[in-house]
Amino acid sequence: MPPTALDHQPITASEEDRPALIKLEDLFDHQEPESVSFQLVSTSGAAIDIPAPVFNLMQQIVYELLQGNSVTIVPIHKELTTQEAADILNVSRQYLVELLDTQTIPHTKVGTHRRIRFGDLMNYKNDRDAKRQQGLSRMTKKSQQLGLYTKAANTPEDPQGT
Structure with a gap:
């Protein structure tokens, strides 16, 4: 039986x-969100x-x-092992x-094993990703202000380094 x-x-x-x-996807894209009404119909009607x-x-x-x-569908309350969370x-x-250990991500212990709620892990991941995006945006803006994009774009490529 295939996985579900x-x-x-x-x-x-x-x-x-x-x-x-x-x-x-085409059907979904061409619908007004407030007027969407879909049905699942069995072979018996x-x-x-x-x-x-x-x-x-x-x-x-x-x-x-x-x-x-x-x-895959994972309930928010599902508890993950440290290896699953790391993956x-x-x-x-x-x-x-x-x-x-630094309490950056909430977790519980079951005996000697740590367990992380999927929802807590995703909260951490979303925060981390947002901070990374902000940092990249700041770096891009600073590079543009310094004219690094313009210089790189106007620099002729010399594959032999001469």
């Missing part, structure tokens, strides 16, 4: 799925309205799958443990 989102296994779209995903939160999730899933990303942040487990 409920198993917390990543779901990846195949090349055969792309045409249908493109049609779904039974129909049920798709609630807005489910519709929003579907839009995000379709977008990510079209980008070539795998998708999500793309850092070493030891660095994550240092973040936990």
Whole structure:
């Protein structure tokens, strides 16, 4: 049986799925948010309205799958191991443990094992990413003020360094 989102296994779209995903994305993109009303219809003809939160999730899933990303659904309250959390942040487990020890990310201990709530981890990740973006914006602005972009753009390329 293929993995399901409920198993917390990543779901990846195949090349055969792309045409249908493109049609779904096009359908989603051409709808006014306040006038959206979609239904799921079974083969027997039974129909049920798709609630807005489910519709929003579907839009995000379709977008990510079209980008070539795998998708999994993780409840906010799910507790992660230090290795799972480190993998999500793309850092070493030891660095994550240092973040936990300095109380940078809230966590609990189960015996000798640390557990991190997914929601707390994502709050930290979003804050970290926002700070990085602000720093990059400041660096870009400073570089523009100093004319570094103009100089680099006007400097002829000399592959032999002469």
